Amino acid sequence: MIFKLSPSAGHPLYSQVVQQVRHAIETAVLRDGDVLPGIRTLAQELMVSPNTIAKAYSELEHAGLLDLRHGSGAYVMAKRRLKSRAEQIRAAQERVQVLVEGLHADGFSDEEIQRMFAAELFFDTSPESKP
């Protein structure tokens, strides 16, 4: 999968990795049995400390989304219910789209809308962003 990390985004890099893997599983970009690169390989590819990847992988293992036992790689564990999750995300995306269109119609710029979303989300520390 393709990761996009932002060092200055205000979230630890490891939690960005966790979130992106979660999202990829939820949207079926990653499926049961897929293999993610080893810690060294992914750290070099993303130019981050290997500890960042190790921490992300161990959190994903803890959440039951990754199997690290084999030693040879990180196996994705994605069981049922994920399809419905993908549909939920699609439905939510549509709601956001309607909301954004409404705000555009009221004359708000993209930047203003982005700021409103950011302000709403910033203090809503989701479980992923906790240590």
Add this chain to the structure above:
Amino acid sequence: MNEGLAIETNVLTKQYGQVRAVNQLSLRVPREQITAFLGRNGAGKSTTIKMLLAITSPSSGTGWVLGKIIRDASQNREMRRDVAYVVEDKQVYSYMTVEQMIRFARSFYADWQNEKESRLLKQFQLPLRQKVKALSKGMRTKLALLLALARQPQLLILDEPSEGLDPVSIEELLQEIINAASSGVTVFFSSHQISEVERIADRVCIIDHGHLRVDTSLDAIRREYRRITLSFDGNAPPISPSFPGVQQIKTSGRQIALLARESADAVVELARDMHPTSVEVTPVDLREVFLETVKES
């Protein structure tokens, strides 16, 4: 002395005449992590590193590197077996060719990795037959890096390793730092390149005028440092300079900007008592943290 630390100093001080280059520095560098050492020119980074490596002796205070006390000559020799370093004035034997230099270094270390040597040699495109003194600054840095990385050190200390390197070479250097760290090597490096530090470091120490000013993890900066901008209907009300949890306060017209080091939520709660018309919270990146820390006050 703490076993979990690769480097520990206790009020380490270096005085040059009237100038305290390093002032009561108490540094803690955990094992198996990448720690960046930031500071302006002349802040005391190189002097600190030279004291750690016993190239310079401290005026007072002490320190341990891999559990070996830095002021003891015999412990020093032991320490150097497990520490590889690349420092500013690299004491390489300039009359030798690159090839002779590598062969010379290889003879000292039983655990020299020939495979790594040839891989780095190829990657860095070092001219084997050229004399070391005829190498460009970037090439000399690459040679020093090869000599440091071809060993299997426990600790890698780099003083401004990316200085004089072109962008492609910097990328290669960072890859090698990550590669070493993946094998469990502790890395301590000083740098001016904030963007590279922000990506690869686990921790950052900022030194200014010889004092340690910041010692934290990059995760903590991302999670906790916030810029909080308050806007008001009229002129911004006066604000106590000792606002709890706030490192810096700037007032301009109808706005107040706060830099929160921790618990931004609590700061926002307190700030709401001032009845601002809007509160905006944005993350703070390492560049801002660095500039705010070393700015002349």
